[in-house]
Amino acid sequence: MTSTIEYLRNNYLRNDLLPSIFCPGCGNGQIINYVLHAIDELKIPKNNIVLVSGIGCSSRIPAYFDTDGIHTTHGRAIAFATGIKTTNPKLDVIVFTGDGDLAAIGLNHFLQAIRRNIDITVICINNENFGMTGGQASPTTPMGSFTATTPYQSIEHSFNLAFLAKTAGAPYVARWTTAHSREAINSIKKGLKKKGFSFIEMLSPCPVSGKRFKSSHEYINYYLNNSIKYSDKFRDETSSHLFSSLEECFITDHEGKIIIGEIVDIDKPDFHVLYKKLKEAAKNEFWKSRQ
């Protein structure tokens, strides 16, 4: 008898590469698990899936899937994904990107693809640091954090990526942590079904470079006990963590509650539908002028 997880591994993953190269306690493997369940529950054929990533530990995720995929250059995953989806809109294109990859070097691609409403699902594995290069501060590192580049605490404000996506106009936006398994799987499914740009931000443990905690179970415990459900009352928060005052950021054992939940779920026409219409109209116009 094949168990569900065994079936999922055999069917969708490159089993010979497991266990993964990720450090013990890394959240990247959990993201693999959630995407695995989402594509299986939606019964998306394997040959319809293209996984695209940039550079970083999290960008290694596509390598584990037995599907088409490309590991591109730092910050440019969304640009490659835009090309793939525009050329063949029938494909299901998923982007895996780190907080550094997406919000530092790649931020403009993120905003412009949302503006165009490219129909891709972007999963940002937000471990709040540059994991691969040794734990430097990233644009999502919470103010007050100690990192390799902020040994006396970070004095920079951080980005609230989910709210940024909302402001830029993404039709589907959600934020969860790796402790929220079922919620994350459901949001990935919704993102995949949504016509247009879907953004799923996943707060994720990096016990080795991020070092907020030493082990994943401590992160999971923190995520479960320190998250707060999104509602309309949250509007102007500039960080995914809720700090009541600037002073609070610098109290070292104070982490601030993480705002989680579905943040946007609306419908608006995507680029590919409008492009098809435009192409038809232009073709008709062209031939009319030659009659």
Place this chain on the structure above:
Amino acid sequence: MIIKIYENLCKGIKGCGNCIEVCPKKLFINSGNLNKKGYILPKIVDPNQCIHCKKCELICPEMAISVLEESG
């Protein structure tokens, strides 16, 4: 309920330990045994108490846990 831990995949309860953290019935504990890579493995105490919530299966970063309902 049959709960299986694929020991060769586990990254250990020290660095990971997610299964111990999330099981509502506290069925995962330290086994005291190491796998081939030297990671400390979890073990199941009483599979009969399992409520088939599958939280352990979903939370595992290495897809190393399977929970099966015994059929017939």
